[in-house]
Amino acid sequence: MKIKLTWKIWILVIVLALSLVSIFITPNFLQKGVLITSVDTNSTAFEQGIRQGQIITEIDGQEIETIRDFSKILQNKFPSNENIKTIIKTTETEYILYSNTAPEITASEIPTTNINLGLDLAGGSRALVQAEGQQLTSDQVNDLVSITNNRFNVYGISDMNVRPVSDLAGNNFMLIEIAGATPEDLEKLISEQGKFEAKIGDEVVFVGGEKDITSVVRSGQGSGIYSCEQSQQGYYCNFRFTIYLSESAAEKHANMTASLEVNSTSNGNYLSKPLDLYLDDNLVNTLQISEGLKGRVTTQIQISGSGTGETKNDAITNAEEEMKQLQTVLITGSLPFKLEIVKLDTISPTLGSEFVKAIFLAGLAALVAIAIVVFFRYKKFKSSIALLITSISEIIIILGVASLIKWDIDLPSIAGILAAIGTGIDSQIIVLDEAKQSKFLSIKQRMKRAFSIILGAYFTALAALLPLYWAVAGLFKGFAVTTIIGITVGVLITRPAFTDMVKKIEG
Amino acid sequence: MEQEQQKQKIKLSQKFEKFHDKNYKLLLLIPLTILIFSFIYLGVFYSQNQDFIHKDISLTGGTSVTINEKINVVELKEALSNKLESINTREIYDIVTREQIATIIETKTDEKQTKQILEEYLDYELNGENSSFEFTGSTLGESFYQQLLIAILFAFVFMAIVVFIIFRTFVPSIAVIISAFADILMTLIVVNLLGIQMSSAGIIAFLMLIGYSVDTDILLTTRILKRNQGSVNERIFQAFKTGTTMTLTSLLAIIFALIIVSSFSNVLSQIFTILAIGLGFDLLNTWVTNVSILKWYVKKKKDKSK
Numbered sequence: 100m101k102i103k104l105t106w107k108i109w110i111l112v113i114v115l116a117l118s119l120v121s122i123f124i125t126p127n128f129l130q131k132g133v134l135i136t137s138v139d140t141n142s143t144a145f146e147q148g149i150r151q152g153q154i155i156t157e158i159d160g161q162e163i164e165t166i167r168d169f170s171k172i173l174q175n176k177f178p179s180n181e182n183i184k185t186i187i188k189t190t191e192t193e194y195i196l197y198s199n200t201a202p203e204i205t206a207s208e209i210p211t212t213n214i215n216l217g218l219d220l221a222g223g224s225r226a227l228v229q230a231e232g233q234q235l236t237s238d239q240v241n242d243l244v245s246i247t248n249n250r251f252n253v254y255g256i257s258d259m260n261v262r263p264v265s266d267l268a269g270n271n272f273m274l275i276e277i278a279g280a281t282p283e284d285l286e287k288l289i290s291e292q293g294k295f296e297a298k299i300g301d302e303v304v305f306v307g308g309e310k311d312i313t314s315v316v317r318s319g320q321g322s323g324i325y326s327c328e329q330s331q332q333g334y335y336c337n338f339r340f341t342i343y344l345s346e347s348a349a350e351k352h353a354n355m356t357a358s359l360e361v362n363s364t365s366n367g368n369y370l371s372k373p374l375d376l377y378l379d380d381n382l383v384n385t386l387q388i389s390e391g392l393k394g395r396v397t398t399q400i401q402i403s404g405s406g407t408g409e410t411k412n413d414a415i416t417n418a419e420e421e422m423k424q425l426q427t428v429l430i431t432g433s434l435p436f437k438l439e440i441v442k443l444d445t446i447s448p449t450l451g452s453e454f455v456k457a458i459f460l461a462g463l464a465a466l467v468a469i470a471i472v473v474f475f476r477y478k479k480f481k482s483s484i485a486l487l488i489t490s491i492s493e494i495i496i497i498l499g500v501a502s503l504i505k506w507d508i509d510l511p512s513i514a515g516i517l518a519a520i521g522t523g524i525d526s527q528i529i530v531l532d533e534a535k536q537s538k539f540l541s542i543k544q545r546m547k548r549a550f551s552i553i554l555g556a557y558f559t560a561l562a563a564l565l566p567l568y569w570a571v572a573g574l575f576k577g578f579a580v581t582t583i584i585g586i587t588v589g590v591l592i593t594r595p596a597f598t599d600m601v602k603k604i605e606g
Numbered sequence: 607m608e609q610e611q612q613k614q615k616i617k618l619s620q621k622f623e624k625f626h627d628k629n630y631k632l633l634l635l636i637p638l639t640i641l642i643f644s645f646i647y648l649g650v651f652y653s654q655n656q657d658f659i660h661k662d663i664s665l666t667g668g669t670s671v672t673i674n675e676k677i678n679v680v681e682l683k684e685a686l687s688n689k690l691e692s693i694n695t696r697e698i699y700d701i702v703t704r705e706q707i708a709t710i711i712e713t714k715t716d717e718k719q720t721k722q723i724l725e726e727y728l729d730y731e732l733n734g735e736n737s738s739f740e741f742t743g744s745t746l747g748e749s750f751y752q753q754l755l756i757a758i759l760f761a762f763v764f765m766a767i768v769v770f771i772i773f774r775t776f777v778p779s780i781a782v783i784i785s786a787f788a789d790i791l792m793t794l795i796v797v798n799l800l801g802i803q804m805s806s807a808g809i810i811a812f813l814m815l816i817g818y819s820v821d822t823d824i825l826l827t828t829r830i831l832k833r834n835q836g837s838v839n840e841r842i843f844q845a846f847k848t849g850t851t852m853t854l855t856s857l858l859a860i861i862f863a864l865i866i867v868s869s870f871s872n873v874l875s876q877i878f879t880i881l882a883i884g885l886g887f888d889l890l891n892t893w894v895t896n897v898s899i900l901k902w903y904v905k906k907k908k909d910k911s912k
Contacts, residue, residue: 222734227746267753286718441743443717447734449674450698450708454871457701461866461874465859472855510873511810518814521859525821525852532848551832555772555824560817562764566757567813571750571806578810 105603111596114588115492118499127209130190132156133169134210136278137258139203147194149187151258155206157188166208173201203255213502217509217577220455222448223278224285227572229270230436237263240271242435247273247289250431254288254423266572272441274572285445292437293428296377299355299388304374305348308432312348313398315429316341324418327411334414338422339403342429349398357394376402378428402429458513465517466490469524477531481604486527489597493523496592497585512577519585522560526553526589527597534601543602550598557590623839630898637895641788644795651798658794662803665751667744668714671724672698673737677709682727689723691715694803699869710872717741754809761813762786765820772824778831781899782823785891789819792891793884807873811880818856818885822849822892830900838904842897849892857885 104112127134132154138145155163158172177183177200185196196202218225228243229235235243240263248261259277266272275289295307305311316322322340344352359370368390376384384404404425406418466487473483497516501508530553560582567579626633652658663670668691679695687693690713698708713720717739725732732739742750765786770779790812797804829845830838864878 222738266749267756268749270749439743440741441746442741444740445734445738446740447672447674447736447738449735450672450738453700453707457867457870458874460701461863464862464866468858468862469855472851472858476851510871511807514807514810514814514874514877517863518817521814521856522817522821524855524859525818528852528855529825529848532844532851551828555768555828556817556821558772559765559768559820559824562768563761563813563816565764566760567810570753570757575806575810 105599107595107599111492111592114496114499114592118496121499121503122212122214122495125210125213127154130154130209131162131164132190132209133163133166133206134208135204136207137205137256139255142203142255143196143198144187144194144202144204147196149189149194149202149204153189153191154209155187155189155204157186159186166206169206177201214498215502215505215507216451216455217507217512218276218278218444219446219509220451221278222446222451223276224443224445225277226275226285226289226440226444227264227442228273228275228289228438229441231439233436235271235436237265237271239435240273243273243438246431246434247275250288250293250427253430254427264572267566267570270572272572286440286443287424288427289438289440291428292379292434293431294377294379294433295425295428298375298377299359299372302355304352304355305344306433307429309430310432311345312429313343313345315343315426317426324415324422327414330407333407333409334411335405335407336411336414336418337403337405338418339401340422340426341399341401344398344400346396346398349396352400353394353396356388356392359388359393361390361393376404378425383425462494462517473528473531479604482531482601485597485600485604486524486531489527489593489600490520490524493520493585493588493593496588497581500584500588501581506577506580508581509577511575512581515578515581516585518578518582519589522556522586523589523593526556526594529553530594530598530601534605550594553590553594557586560586619843626839630901633894634898637788637891640792640890644791647795647798648791659798659804660801661747661751662805663712663714663747664740664742664805664807665747666714667742667747668692668712669717669720670740671711671713671720671732671737672708673711673724673728673732674708675736676706677728679709682709682711685727686723689715690720696872697869701866701870704869714744750806751809754806758809758812758816761816762790765816769820769824773827773831775831777903778827778900781896781903782820782827784899785823785888785896786816786819788891788895789815789884789887792887793880796883796887797880802876802879805873805876808876808880811877811884814877814881815884818853818881819888819891822852822888823896825849825852826892826896827900830904838901842901846893846897850889853885853889853892857882860885 135149135151135153135155137151138149155169157163158169159176161168161172163169163172176185177198182197182199185198185202187194187196187202215221230239244261244263251259251261256277259275261273261275264272264274277285293307297304297306317340324336324338327334327336356370359372361368362371369387370390370393372388374386374388375382376386384402386401386403402425404418404421406414406416406421408414408417469490470483470487473486474480477483494516497519498508500506501512506512564579564582567575648658679697683693683695690711692714694712696710696712697706698710699705700707711720711724715723721732721739730736766779766783769782773779773782793812793815797808802808826842826845826849829841833841836844860878860882864875864882867874867878
């Protein structure tokens with residue numbers, strides 16, 4: 100049997116094919132390995148040039164095919180604190196690392212589709228941040244965004260998205276989204292103002308930021324944890340690192356120390372007043388200034404502090420975190436406002452796959468329901484099948500467009516797809532019924548009439564969706580976006596094609 | 607035999623036509639009564655709660671915690687009810703095995719405190735692997751609520767404008783708008799009667815409802831006003847066949863989907879519940895409210911032109 104397709108049906112077929120390409124032909128089509136999702140920017144791996152987005156194919160000559168291979172090799176590799184060589188082969192080149200812990204790389208399976216799931220399905224964190232007690236202007240939010248971006252980079256988080264958003268009520272927010280695993284101290288990192296002050300007595304000697312501090316030594320000698328001790332509550336570990344002051348800050352330091360007296364203690368001779376380090380107005384450490392520094396212009400200063408924990412390992416981890424945070428603040432300087440997290444979602448990735456399964460099943464059940472009603476109502480096998488095919492192609496095209504414009508599919512987006520398919524089916528039923536009725540009109544006229552109703556419904560739906568685009572800091576944008584894609588595809592592509600299918604079937 | 611059946615069918619439909627011609631204005635009393643009841647109920651509800659709905663924590667502010675573990679919620683609720691403000695719990699089951707795979711705890715207490723209290727009770731650390739936290743500040747929740755209400759209001763007004771542009775006549779356009787409004791109001795009342803705590807997603811469902819309910823009304827009005835073959839009753843009946851197929855298909859699809867997600871996603875099941883209720887009322891408001899007003903209008907116009 101030869102079927103001649105009309106041009107409208109051809110358009111549907113072509114768009115459908117393009118959508119499938121857009122969904123399934125990924126940049127790494129059929130590539131084996133694991134995809135790097137983030138690399139700690141302070142790590143040796145990062146220094147060697149390993150970046151997010153690269154694909155690891157081999158580690159130490161062993162082929163990596165699944166994420167399980169990846170973590171198995173790295174987990175068993177570092178039993179002690181010795182430096183070991185690791186050879187990481189990516190699709191492009193080979194990296195050789197020497198380290199005493201597993202490289203700070205997180206990876207995932209290479210995605211088989213271009214569909215990106217939103218935070219609420221794939222897991223990750225999202226925070227909406229405002230200034231405490233004041234409304235931010237959009238310029239202020241932009242400043243905040245660039246400082247925060249910098250802070251994340253310095254801290255070592257690269258896989259994040261920070262941007263300004265506003266809502267219908269005229270509020271400006273900073274929106275932070277981090278995909279995948281969430282750093283434990285996210286809240287601290289984004290909400291702390293990070294006002295660092297080093298004081299002698301009541302006078303500020305220098306503050307965090309590039310004006311006073313020209314550089315912070317973060318690796319190598321003179322930076323890190325140097326001792327751990329047991330205390331009554333557990334353990335505490337001390338860290339230290341060196342910073343370099345600008346000329347002006349160093350001079351200020353010299354002037355202030357010049358007027359201090361020298362006290363003799365059993366541990367050595369120190370100046371009468373110490374250097375107090377404050378973070379957000381809390382005293383974090385007090386450093387004794389040795390006699391030799393009195394009145395001397397020195398740009399090199401050692402900062403120290405400590406972290407505590409129930410076990411030695413906890414204490415080490417905490418001390419490392421404290422050090423990293425202090426360094427971050429010293430480099431990036433203080434935020435211009437005190438911040439408040441007004442919304443914070445941290446979604447575990449564990450339930451995500453279950454969720455997708457549930458939605459898939461629900462969609463299938465809905466399609467079965469539709470098939471039952473349509474078949475019993477029209478008792479025409481071909482037309483009912485055509486209706487189902489049209490609806491399924493609508494879903495595929497929406498997902499295709501979403502992949503193309505890199506729209507993340509989150510829960511509101513899925514609700515939007517449902518809404519679009521729902522209105523789509525309504526319109527197809529109208530077409531089917533118009534085709535059955537008023538037999539004395541030509542089929543072409545009948546189809547035209549069906550279309551005037553469908554267009555009316557289209558514009559009402561479009562109008563109803565627009566406000567959602569701006570409301571609620573854009574958190575429900577996905578609903579508006581997928582529905583608009585869906586109903587537009589419906590009016591322009593699938594419905595005309597369906598009409599032609601019905602014409603062919605009904606003759 | 608078949609002819610006999612056919613005849614009976616025709617007889618029945620003729621009888622119904624007669625009944626409808628005589629009583630269509632009286633039929634309006636059904637939706638009118640429900641509407642009046644709805645208004646009174648909503649008034650009482652508002653005076654008691656200072657609001658139109660029961661809001662959940664996504665709108666009042668608070669924390670929702672999902673712990674990916676099997677937890678005895680009765681014990682948990684009992685132990686923590688005076689530590690966590692207005693605590694609420696729910697269980698999540700695997701769709702296939704029906705095994706409890708997660709527990710949801712909702713409270714008005716903020717995220718940090720909630721986490722601390724839960725960790726103390728459970729005696730293990732809650733991290734990104736075993737739990738999800740969703741926190742909304744109370745000011746923000748309130749602001750979101752206001753904005754969603756504004757979004758609904760705007761959507762409704764835009765919809766009304768488009769309807770007026772399509773039909774360009776007052777009474778038929780108003781009939782469509784009244785039907786859509788009645789759908790929303792009646793659904794809202796049932797949602798309140800069921801004691802559903804509405805989330806921001808639930809409000810989105812009302813937005814979807816505007817679109818769905820207007821669909822059938824537009825179909826009906828177009829068929830009656832812009833077509834001229836067949837009697838008004840025939841046209842109504844044809845529109846009725848198409849429209850109910852539309853609504854019933856959607857309704858059945860939604861109910862099927864609802865059964866599957868009900869144990870799983872609060873967001874989706876709330877959207878589906880509200881849509882199902884709304885589509886039910888849409889059958890009433892399109893085929894009684896809108897049909898009667900429209901029939902009245904067409905008949906009056908005919909009488910005048912005579």
